[in-house]
Amino acid sequence: MGRLRRSRAHHARRDVHRASRTRVRTKDLDQIQLIDLDPKNRAKLEAQPIDYELPGLGQHYCVECAKHYETDAALQSHWRSKVHKRRCKALKEPAYTIEESERAAGLGKDNGRPSASVMETS
Template sequence: MARIRRKRMHCNNKELHHKYKTKRRTKDLDQIQDDLKPENKARLLSQDADEDLPGLGQFYCVECAKYFVDDRTRLEHRRSREHKRRLRDLKEPAYTQKEAEAAAGLSTDNGHTSSLSAPGPMSLLSLKQKTDQGLANKTASKRPAMDVE
């Protein structure tokens, strides 16, 4: 009689294994686009020797944010599919905070935030702040003016 396979397959699930793989994780695209600015790029390409990095930190690919052992391996990397894919991804500009808010529906085309200008439903925090401001204005108007001499 054969043993029935269990349903829990976390150790054999390749998608799950690759999802949590963080050993060789590099920088995100927006961080690399900041590194590609001329002042940052010059600083990264002319680093001091560091014993902890491969190749003493002298052979660095700025676009992929990786260190290499020697110049030959860096040149082979530059011809690879991985490097070319990263270059293609870097051609698109990084998302800004303004674009993210527009995608979430928090701002309009004229730059005003919709939560302040639209009469739609408001969050509990904004309602609390609004009532606190109203109470502060009422108490300030009820207080008698103090004469300072």
């Protein structure tokens, strides 16, 4: 008797692999918050010199999303999109600090354990 169904060799790993590719990787939120949204840097990014290797000669740039667009109409359309609005909402939240990340890993001063004075009173 022949094989009844095809073997499912990849076990749904394709989408995970696609997501981990670095060719479509943009700047992280903390990089944009700390560097790009600074008023001095933002002005430089919005008024970039002409670069023949960038889309739209580098003249149509969204600072929040860190992306270049071909035309001004495409940039205007992007500003009205859900993707841009979602990104702006995510940028309003404060970036994680090094201290917060250390506390989450249990390395900081207060790593979730109650202090000695709290333990003595109970």
